[in-house]
Amino acid sequence: MVGICFQxxxxxxxxxxxxxxxxxREVSVEPRLINLLRFLAQHSGEVFxxxxxxxxxxxxxxxxxxxxxxxxxxxxxxxxxxRLDNTRYLVTVPKRGYKLVAETKQIRLEDTPYxxxxxxxxxxxxxxxxxxxxxxxxxxxxxxxxxxxxETAQLSFPAGPLTRAVTNISNQVSNEKKKQGESFSFLHxxxxxxxxxxxxxxxxxxxxxxxxxxxxTHITKAVDTDLIEFTYHASRNSNNETEYLADGISQKxxxxxxxxxxxxxxLNKTAFTTGILPGKAVNVRVEEQQNKxxxxxxxxxxxxxxxxxxxxxxxxxxxxEHVLRQSSQDLMxxxxxxxxxxxxxxxxxxxxKEHGLLEMLVRANHFINQTDQKNFEKGIDLLExxxxxxxxxxxxxxxxxxxxxAYSALNPELELDENTAKxxxxxxxxxxxxxxxxxxxxxxxxxEALAMIAIKQDNKEDAxxxxxxxxxxxxxxxxxxxxxxxxxxxxxxxxxxxxxxxxFFMDTSLETYMLAENLAFYSDLETVAYFMYRAVNxxxxxxMG
Numbered sequence: 001m002v003g004i005c006f007q008x009x010x011x012x013x014x015x016x017x018x019x020x021x022x023x024x025r026e027v028s029v030e031p032r033l034i035n036l037l038r039f040l041a042q043h044s045g046e047v048f049x050x051x052x053x054x055x056x057x058x059x060x061x062x063x064x065x066x067x068x069x070x071x072x073x074x075x076x077x078x079x080x081x082x083r084l085d086n087t088r089y090l091v092t093v094p095k096r097g098y099k100l101v102a103e104t105k106q107i108r109l110e111d112t113p114y115x116x117x118x119x120x121x122x123x124x125x126x127x128x129x130x131x132x133x134x135x136x137x138x139x140x141x142x143x144x145x146x147x148x149x150x151e152t153a154q155l156s157f158p159a160g161p162l163t164r165a166v167t168n169i170s171n172q173v174s175n176e177k178k179k180q181g182e183s184f185s186f187l188h189x190x191x192x193x194x195x196x197x198x199x200x201x202x203x204x205x206x207x208x209x210x211x212x213x214x215x216x217t218h219i220t221k222a223v224d225t226d227l228i229e230f231t232y233h234a235s236r237n238s239n240n241e242t243e244y245l246a247d248g249i250s251q252k253x254x255x256x257x258x259x260x261x262x263x264x265x266x267l268n269k270t271a272f273t274t275g276i277l278p279g280k281a282v283n284v285r286v287e288e289q290q291n292k293x294x295x296x297x298x299x300x301x302x303x304x305x306x307x308x309x310x311x312x313x314x315x316x317x318x319x320x321e322h323v324l325r326q327s328s329q330d331l332m333x334x335x336x337x338x339x340x341x342x343x344x345x346x347x348x349x350x351x352x353k354e355h356g357l358l359e360m361l362v363r364a365n366h367f368i369n370q371t372d373q374k375n376f377e378k379g380i381d382l383l384e385x386x387x388x389x390x391x392x393x394x395x396x397x398x399x400x401x402x403x404x405x406a407y408s409a410l411n412p413e414l415e416l417d418e419n420t421a422k423x424x425x426x427x428x429x430x431x432x433x434x435x436x437x438x439x440x441x442x443x444x445x446x447x448e449a450l451a452m453i454a455i456k457q458d459n460k461e462d463a464x465x466x467x468x469x470x471x472x473x474x475x476x477x478x479x480x481x482x483x484x485x486x487x488x489x490x491x492x493x494x495x496x497x498x499x500x501x502x503x504f505f506m507d508t509s510l511e512t513y514m515l516a517e518n519l520a521f522y523s524d525l526e527t528v529a530y531f532m533y534r535a536v537n538x539x540x541x542x543x544m545g
Contacts, residue, residue: 003109006041009089009102011079012112013037020078021112027078032057036071037100040090044104049097050413066371069413070510072098077526077533092413223303224264225279228335230254231268233285241363242286242293248362249295249324250284251369256328256347259444259474261337266506279303282331286315297327299334309334320358321351350395350443357386361396368403371511373414376407394433394442398449401426402478405452409518410511427453444473451482456520460489477507481516488523497529504532 003016012021018034020027029037036057040048050068054060072090079089079102089102232250234243254265266278285296292314299309311330313323325348332339352358360382367379383400390396404423408414430449447470454463463486470479484499500516500523513532517525526533 005107005109005112006038007103007105007107008037008041008079008100012107013041014109014112016109022081025081027081029078033071033075033078037075040098040100041104041106044100044102047093047096047099052097065373065411069411080526094413097413222276223279224276225303226263227276227278228254228257228263228265228280228282229268229278230265230282230284233283235286235288237288239288242288244363244366245293245359246284246286247366247369248364249286249327250282251365252324252362253282253284253297253328253331255444255474255476257332257335257337258476259347260332260339260343261335263335263337264475264506266508277302280335287312295323295327297331299331317356317359320362321348324348324351324358346441349441350393350445352386352390352393352396354389357389360386361399364399368399368406369511371410371514373411376403376410379403380407394430394446397426397430398443398446401430401449402445402452405519406511406515409515409520412518412522427456442469444470444476444479447473448476448478448482451479451486452520455482455485455489458489460486475506477503477512478515480506481512481519484516484528485520485523488521488528493528496523497532500525500529501532504529 003014005015006013010022013034014021015034015038018029018031020029036053039053039057048056050065053068054063072092076090089100090098091101092098230250230253232243232246234240234246250267254267257263258265263280279302281300281302283296283298283300285298287294287296293316295313295315297309297311297313298307300307309331311327313327315323325344328347329339329344352361364379364382364386367375367382370376370379380400380403383396383403386396387393387400401423404419404426408419408423430446431453434446434450447466451463451466451470454460454466463482467479467483467486470476480499480503484496484503487493487496487499503516504512506512513525516529516532517523
């Protein structure tokens with residue numbers, strides 16, 4: 001049975017093949033994206049929220065909102081197919097959802113140029129052909145039938161070209177021998193033997209050539225001795241709280257190293273099969289043993305594959321700040337980083353002082369680095385509780401301001417009027433407390449928040465000054481994203497692409513990609529940072545033969 005297809009602008013959607021066709025293009029698409037596009041094509045021009053799409057496309061299965069957002073994102077990129085024109089297919093209707101705006105009509109597969117019908121015969125034609133063949137066989141004499149059978153046997157022999165050639169030669173020799181009888185000369189046998197030796201020699205040469213090529217060395221990885229990769233682990237009893245703490249502490253240790261040492265750091269979120277291998281690896285684990293909580297920090301060299309530092313710290317709410325400071329200082333010494341007492345004091349600036357708030361901040365740092373909407377909201381709730389307890393802590397307010405903006409960037413289609421009001425209030429509070437001429441030594445997070453405020457106000461001079469202060473303290477993925485946004489405001493798209501790529505290298509994750517795309521304003525990463533775009537949106541596209 002021929003299936004139903006849809007014409008969507010210049011694309012033809014063939015559902016039963018999971019493919020899209022356009023002119024000389026053939027694109028293989030994942031089934032989940034095909035089902036989504038089919039539903040939107042069946043209801044072209046109608047607006048559907050994410051819950052409705054989950055109900056109709058995913059049959060109400062347990063699917064996060066992020067899966068729908070990512071699916072819409074991938075469909076847009078596939079339909080655009082690298083073109084820079086203004087053709088629109090899927091649009092976001094603010095505060096409502098998504099709809100397909102392309103010209104759409106339902107067609108039959110046989111009406112498209114991509115349908116290839118099978119060669120079939122009717123029963124009447126088959127009977128006639130059979131009768132003709134029978135009559136033809138009757139007319140053949142015995143000699144012709146034997147000749148036809150010999151030729152058919154030779155033609156249907158399913159061997160390769162070389163084998164068929166040898167077989168034909170053997171047949172010719174046999175026929176010649178029958179003609180000449182006993183006079184078949186000894187010379188003919190030597191010719192055949194020489195030909196056999198020739199074939200064996202060719203076969204040995206081919207095997208030797210293939211074996212030699214396979215021994216060629218292929219370098220698939222190189223080691224970057226200045227790159228440190230952090231990996232966090234939960235307790236062996238699978239307690240989620242220990243995972244949250246391990247992640248938050250890992251990010252604190254990474255920030256400290258980036259602020260003092262010359263090393264570059266990244267969190268292990270994506271597995272690469274080839275490329276640059278970090279020269280050093282740090283594993284952070286929070287372990288629960290006999291009703292006590294321990295922090296385990298291990299530093300391993302990937303060059304020698306030896307553990308060069310391993311230490312365990314007893315951790316409580318009362319001594320958490322001391323443990324963070326001591327573990328950071330010990331790790332720096334193991335890595336050969338010289339950190340003075342003044343440096344360590346600067347790294348601890350802005351941390352909450354009241355009992356239990358520092359642990360809340362560590363856990364919040366885990367949640368606000370997740371794309372899942374509910375988890376991110378947990379992180380914002382924790383930061384808001386800390387801000388209520390310490391309303392004059394500018395470091396916490398800066399974290400909260402950045403978290404609000406990141407939440408909007410990761411969920412661009414949501415109605416966030418309340419979130420927008422909170423962003424505006426925090427922006428006014430932070431600006432009122434700091435004038436650029438009076439800014440002293442502050443935590444990098446405050447500089448980043450002030451730089452973002454200036455970018456959103458199109459104040460490029462202040463934004464550049466605050467970013468320079470932030471980079472003077474440390475390099476971070478968020479700072480590089482802000483640098484890319486500022487470069488776009490200046491019209492320097494090449495610099496913007498470099499900055500976004502640096503951020504993506506430091507934190508290779510979907511969160512970093514979406515922040516680069518949607519933070520403060522929308523950026524077309526396919527144009528600005530093509531490599532980054534292709535890393536997140538691979539697609540199988542091939543020319544039709």
